[in-house]
Amino acid sequence: MANQISIGEPAPGCKKVDPILVADNVTRVFGGLTAVDVEHMEIPRGLITALIGPNGAGKTTMFNLLTGFDKPNTGEWTFDGKNLAGVSSYKVARMGMIRTFQLTKALSLLTVIDNMRLGDQANPGESFFKSFIRPVWKRHEAKITLKADELLKRFKLDAKREDYAAALSGGQRKLLEMARALMSDPKLVMLDEPMAGVNPALTQSLLEHIKGLKENGTTVLFVEHDMHMVRHISDWVIVMAEGKVVAEGPPADVMKNPAVIDAYLGAHANSDLGDIEINSAAKETN
Amino acid sequence: MAEQTPVVYAEHLDAGYLPGINILNDCSLVANQGELIGIIGPNGAGKSTLLKAIFGQVNVRSGKVWLNGEEITNLKANKLVAKGVAFVPQTNNVFPSLTIEENLQMGVFQTPKRFDERFEFVTNIFPDLGKRRAQKAGSLSGGERQMVAMGRALMIDPSVLLLDEPSAGLSPVRQDEAFLRVKEVNKAGVTVIMVEQNARRCLQICDRAYVLDQGHDAHTGTGRELLNDPKMVELYLGNLAEL
Amino acid sequence: MDWLNALNLTAGEFVGAYTAAYVLCALGLAVHFGFTGLLNFGQAAFAALGAYGYSIATLTFGWPWWSAVLFGLLCSAAFAVVLGIPTLRLRADYLAIVTIAAAQALKFAVSASIFEQVTGGSNGLSQFGDSFYSLNPIPKGRYDFGVFALSENELFIRIVAWSLIILIALFLYFLTRSPWGRVLKGIREDEDAVRSLGKNVFSYKLQSLVVGGSIASLGGMVFVMSSQTNQPSNWGTNFTFMLWTILLLGGAATILGPIIGGMVFFGLLMFLQSVMEGLVNMGWLPFLDIAQVGQIRFLLVGVALMLLVIFRPQGIFGNKKELQFNG
Numbered sequence: 122m123a124n125q126i127s128i129g130e131p132a133p134g135c136k137k138v139d140p141i142l143v144a145d146n147v148t149r150v151f152g153g154l155t156a157v158d159v160e161h162m163e164i165p166r167g168l169i170t171a172l173i174g175p176n177g178a179g180k181t182t183m184f185n186l187l188t189g190f191d192k193p194n195t196g197e198w199t200f201d202g203k204n205l206a207g208v209s210s211y212k213v214a215r216m217g218m219i220r221t222f223q224l225t226k227a228l229s230l231l232t233v234i235d236n237m238r239l240g241d242q243a244n245p246g247e248s249f250f251k252s253f254i255r256p257v258w259k260r261h262e263a264k265i266t267l268k269a270d271e272l273l274k275r276f277k278l279d280a281k282r283e284d285y286a287a288a289l290s291g292g293q294r295k296l297l298e299m300a301r302a303l304m305s306d307p308k309l310v311m312l313d314e315p316m317a318g319v320n321p322a323l324t325q326s327l328l329e330h331i332k333g334l335k336e337n338g339t340t341v342l343f344v345e346h347d348m349h350m351v352r353h354i355s356d357w358v359i360v361m362a363e364g365k366v367v368a369e370g371p372p373a374d375v376m377k378n379p380a381v382i383d384a385y386l387g388a389h390a391n392s393d394l395g396d397i398e399i400n401s402a403a404k405e406t407n
Numbered sequence: 408m409a410e411q412t413p414v415v416y417a418e419h420l421d422a423g424y425l426p427g428i429n430i431l432n433d434c435s436l437v438a439n440q441g442e443l444i445g446i447i448g449p450n451g452a453g454k455s456t457l458l459k460a461i462f463g464q465v466n467v468r469s470g471k472v473w474l475n476g477e478e479i480t481n482l483k484a485n486k487l488v489a490k491g492v493a494f495v496p497q498t499n500n501v502f503p504s505l506t507i508e509e510n511l512q513m514g515v516f517q518t519p520k521r522f523d524e525r526f527e528f529v530t531n532i533f534p535d536l537g538k539r540r541a542q543k544a545g546s547l548s549g550g551e552r553q554m555v556a557m558g559r560a561l562m563i564d565p566s567v568l569l570l571d572e573p574s575a576g577l578s579p580v581r582q583d584e585a586f587l588r589v590k591e592v593n594k595a596g597v598t599v600i601m602v603e604q605n606a607r608r609c610l611q612i613c614d615r616a617y618v619l620d621q622g623h624d625a626h627t628g629t630g631r632e633l634l635n636d637p638k639m640v641e642l643y644l645g646n647l648a649e650l
Numbered sequence: 651m652d653w654l655n656a657l658n659l660t661a662g663e664f665v666g667a668y669t670a671a672y673v674l675c676a677l678g679l680a681v682h683f684g685f686t687g688l689l690n691f692g693q694a695a696f697a698a699l700g701a702y703g704y705s706i707a708t709l710t711f712g713w714p715w716w717s718a719v720l721f722g723l724l725c726s727a728a729f730a731v732v733l734g735i736p737t738l739r740l741r742a743d744y745l746a747i748v749t750i751a752a753a754q755a756l757k758f759a760v761s762a763s764i765f766e767q768v769t770g771g772s773n774g775l776s777q778f779g780d781s782f783y784s785l786n787p788i789p790k791g792r793y794d795f796g797v798f799a800l801s802e803n804e805l806f807i808r809i810v811a812w813s814l815i816i817l818i819a820l821f822l823y824f825l826t827r828s829p830w831g832r833v834l835k836g837i838r839e840d841e842d843a844v845r846s847l848g849k850n851v852f853s854y855k856l857q858s859l860v861v862g863g864s865i866a867s868l869g870g871m872v873f874v875m876s877s878q879t880n881q882p883s884n885w886g887t888n889f890t891f892m893l894w895t896i897l898l899l900g901g902a903a904t905i906l907g908p909i910i911g912g913m914v915f916f917g918l919l920m921f922l923q924s925v926m927e928g929l930v931n932m933g934w935l936p937f938l939d940i941a942q943v944g945q946i947r948f949l950l951v952g953v954a955l956m957l958l959v960i961f962r963p964q965g966i967f968g969n970k971k972e973l974q975f976n977g
Contacts (some may be wrong), residue, residue, distance in 0.1 A: 175578045176549045190842065214848035226843035228836050238829070239836055242848040250859050253824055262829065290771030292450025317576070320449035321606055321645035344563075346578050385579030393725065394583065395611040395630065399591050 126165050128266045128359055131370035134161035141166035141309055141340050142187070143168060147196030149182055156182045157193075158364040164309075169331060169341040171372070174361035175385055180224055180344045183361070184313055188220045189213040201308065215242060217308035221315065223344075227294035227301075229287035233278060236286055236297055237269035238262070240304030265304065272300040275330060277323070292319040296327070303334075312343035316350055328354050348386060352376065365404065412476045413437045414567050414598045416462060420470035422460045429468065430456040432622035438567060438600050443593040445616035445630065447606040448643060451620040454602040455497075458569050461600070462494045463487055476568060489517055493565035497572045500556035503545025507536055508545050510555050514562025515612065521564070529558045532591055550581030554588065561592065571599040574608065586612055606644050610634045620642055656924035662798040663920040664913045667876035670811035671697075672916070674869030675889075676896045676908035677818055679897075681862035684903035686824060686855060687838035692733075692749030693866050693893050695756045698885035700761055700867025701874040702769060708778040710768055713782040719871065726867035729756075731975065738855045740880040741890070761882040768912050774881030779928040782875060804876070811872045818865055819905050834858055888948075895955045901968030910966060919947055 128136040135401040140163040149157040150343060164170055172180050175196055181292050185191035189210035197206045200218055208216075238244075244265065246253045246258030273279040276296045281289060286297060295315065302310055315331075324347075332354055334341055345351055351358060351372055358375040360368040362385070368378050375381055382388065389397065415438040420633040422431040430453045438444045446454045461472055463484050472480045484494070501510050506610055510528065515522050531538030535551075536558050544555055553573055561566055573589060574582040582605060590612045593599045603609035610616055610630040618626040618633065626639065633639045684687040704723030707713045713721065729752075735824050739746045759765065761772040769775065788802040800808070822826050833854055836844040838903055841851045872882040892915075900911020926943045929935045938946070958965065 165785075173578075175581070176576065188846070190845075200615055209845075210842070211845040211848055211850050214846055219845055219848075220845070222843070225842050226846070228839050228843055230839045231832070231835055232943050235832055235835075239832060241845070243831045246848070247833055249830055252828035252830035255824070255828075258829060290451025301847070314576075319606075319621065321643065323449070324645050333795070345574075346582070348579055385578055387583045389583045390579060394586050394590070394608055394612050399587070401592055 126168065126371075127369075128353065130373065133366040133369050135160075135163070135187075135369055136161075137163040137165040139166045140164060142198065142200050142342075144187065144198035147183070147186060147198065148194045149179075149186055150190065153225065155364050157186065159183065159196075159361075159366055162359065162366060163344055164176075164340065165357055166340050167335065167338055168352055168356040169335055169343070170357045170359060171355035172342060172344045172361065173325065173346070173348075173351060173385065174358050177363075178361040179364040180361055181313060182364075184220060184311055184344065186219060187213075188311065192352075200250050200372075201357045214305075216307075218311065219302040219305060219307040219309075220311040221298045221302055221313050223313040223317075225291070225294045225298050227286040227289065227297045229285060230283055231275065231367075232267065232283055233289070234269055234299060237273065237301055237304060238265055240301040242267040242305040272303055276300045277326075292323070295319055296323075299330075307339060309340045309342065312341065314344055314346070316345055316347050348390065349378065411440060413473075414440050414442075414475060415600065416473040417461060417525075418471050418473075419468055420457070420460050422456060422467045422470075424456075424465060428623050432594075433470075434460075434619065434622055434624050435470075436461075436600075436617055436624060439598060440598055441593070442598055442615060442635060443589070443613045444598075444600045445609040445613035446600065446602045446617035446618060446619060448625075452573050453622040454619050455571055455620075456621065457570055458494070458600065458602050462537070462569055462573065463517070470497060476587055488563060491563065491566035493560035493563055494569045495556045495560045495571065495573065497575050501544040501547075501559070504543065506541050506543055506559075507547075507555055508606070510559050511536070511540075514559035517563070522562075525562045525564060528564075528595075528644040529561050532561070532595055533558050534590070537571075540591055550577050550584060551566070553577070553581075553585055557592065559586065561597065565597060567598045567600060570599065572602055573605055574603065582608065587633045610644075615647075617632050617644050652924075652928060656921060656928065659924050660917045660921040663916040665808055666885040667804070667807050667811055667861045667872060667918060669912050669916045670808065670815060671869045671873035671876075672893060672896060673815055673909050673912035674818065674872060674894050675676045675866040676810075676869075676900070676912055677815070677822065677905070678705045678862040678864070678866035678869065679893055680902060680905065680908050681822065681858055681865065684896065684901075684907075685838065686834045686858040687742065688738075688855060688858060688862075689746035690749050690862070691746050691890055691894075692751075692753030694887070695749070696729065696863040696866035697870030697873065697889065698753075698882075699729050700755055700870030701871075701884075702775075703867065704871045705775040705778040705874060706768055709775060712969065715785070718778075718781070719868075722867050722871055723864050726863045726913065730863040731856065733857045734856045738787075738852055738874070750823060750900070751899065753885070753887070755881050760885075769882075770880075772882055772891070774879060774884075776879045778880070779875055779878040801857050804928045805873070809948075814868060814872070815909060818868075819977035822905050827962065867968045872900045874878045892951065895951055895958070897965075898933050898955065898958050898963065899965050901965035903969070904965075904967040907965055907967045914966075919951070922950065923947055 124254055126137060126212060128138055142164040144159060144162045147157055175178055186193045189208050190361045199205060200216060203216065205213060244258060244261055246262060251257045255362060270279065273282060278296055286294060289297065299315055319327065328350060331341055355372050358372045359366055360375060368375055368381055376386065416438040420431045420434045423429040434457055437470055446457060448454055456465055460467050467481050470496050471478055474492060477615060479487060502513065511526060532553055536555065544552060573585045576593045577585060586608050589599060589601060601609060612632050613630040615629050616633055617624045673967045675693055678689060679693050702845060703725035704718045707718035707721040718948050733752055734841040737745045760769045763771050783803050786802060786806040788806055790802050792799050792801060793805050793902040833849055837851055837854055845851050896911040897908055899915055900907030923943060926938055930940055930943060
């Protein structure tokens, strides 16, 4: 499997057979702190890639840089061949790269269905002069409403259609943000901790949705801490620590990597914490 | 055998934030001395709300809460701290511009004379806090801040420690550390009530747990019972770990 | 105490020309703040530009009323663009500071002696209403409405102004229910979320500034048309803060809010004035004289604004759930 994705052996910053995103020499420095220092990163097209690593590793900063929500100190990257460095965030979204946020941005003052409608990028009614000629946008609005309802049903939010997003629980808002991101049929969906705060029993169906995206040809890049999820659906894993890419490869291989286990997974990853004696635990973690 | 008064007894609570809308619907909970109680359940079930109802941060419209036999329903948080209820919120739980030691001092704000004795207790459980006492809390990582927040809560020598999702946002190794810390704190004699999103880990370490659904305590049992119950796995835990 | 007279005057205020002018400017502010979350503390400038644009076009260029109206609108729109381009990319509070400064700067510019030829300096301009009033179809005379009486011109300006309000209210009603309005609502709450969905937030904020500013410029024109005088002193910070009071009183994110808010505000002001004057005349308020009554009214406006913000920030018509105060 590794041979079909990377050119050569998997290693940090390795080239991919068919990359959708290629980044070079990306750095971001905050005051004295180097948050991101990535020499080379390539995201394979049409597959699901997980970006993992301890907190403070630079994952969200990397997300922000790639999607135009932050400006790098140095770096160049291309998306689908188009140069994206320095392109503003809304233009990046229009080019087909949609992201979600770690702190959910479901718009509380809008209803669920209006949140969804906002996700569409081709609505003529959103242009000022066309907006007061209703016949121009009425049909498009009906079309996207249908699509929105379909997505809401898939994400089990259809009952909440008319509610203000503020009335949804934290996990439901995350689902709304994800569903909304799909409205514009993006080429690359970047999910920032999509499972955080979501009921484990719902996680299963969410993973099915993400797999469904892959079947549609959409590329997925997500940041997560839930290793079960990562193991279950990702085709490729990139590990970041202290701003750098420290490991890459298929999930099973990466999770056996001793450096990764040390810094990230922990020695107890597959044990039952109830069985662990406190004194021995204290020895191990100190 | 005489029945001991529970440390926390919440009885048939109805509570909510917006007028007319109840998040908690007839929700009850018992925590006995020395127990580690877990609260798990789907989103919107009211887990954090239950904790806040005990801590006086949400309006309890019906039902009562007792602490060691004394009624504390709707009592303001600062009075509850004086009575020995400690609360560790999920976010914004340390003062970033203060050092670790100063954060811990804030913990005994109401009884400053007890600082030395409590500082010793807390640094016995978390030696790192003692070693790095002069470090500013803002420069710590998420997991380390969790530790400071918990340490600060322990400074008041609480009857009960309320934890709101202590593992939230942490990487797997830090999550495990956090859970083991909670276990350690509990072993030192502190009664703990913990809301968790990571249901599996929570059930592995707790004595008893409540599964909340739609604001009601739908299921309860020991941690082991719930972990091994196929219905629980299907409804709440998911079976990803087995795949 | 002549209660009947007090009530007559109050009723007159409900449909007064000045009330209409303020309502229009408040509707503009509703677009800025209520619907988009822009903190504009210089609405007086937009209104002034409408007024000066119209009066200068009439007096200096000799244009007919409709060109003058367009010119006034153009001035406001241009001002919105000039103001918006540097500031809308910054945080909300920066726009607030810049708009206060811009309004003051404009006020000084129009009173400056070097522009006196065109702007009339600190004395302002007058007698620019002929082209407008020549449109008046109502025959000369006094028209009695039971509680108050108006001349044909006074009646005309009121009819025009309030019809304009109805038209603009309808326009805004449809605009805010359109997809464009939806984008504004999103921007009001969280700009980054809207950017992540592919919308050019800066452009939308600029459009909102222009729309609200243009409506305010119409308000400015109505304001000066009824008295046919246009002076720099009209356009001070008083004007802006009265607008904010009206907006918050009625409900910032609504369309009915500025309208009813304006009517209630001026009605109340007039009522208070009449009652207090009556009481002073009857000797019931020995510590006040008539001149002070006028000033005390504004003291009360300030207090009312504070109480509103504290106790009922959503105003009369506002929806508490939709309330958004951090711009």
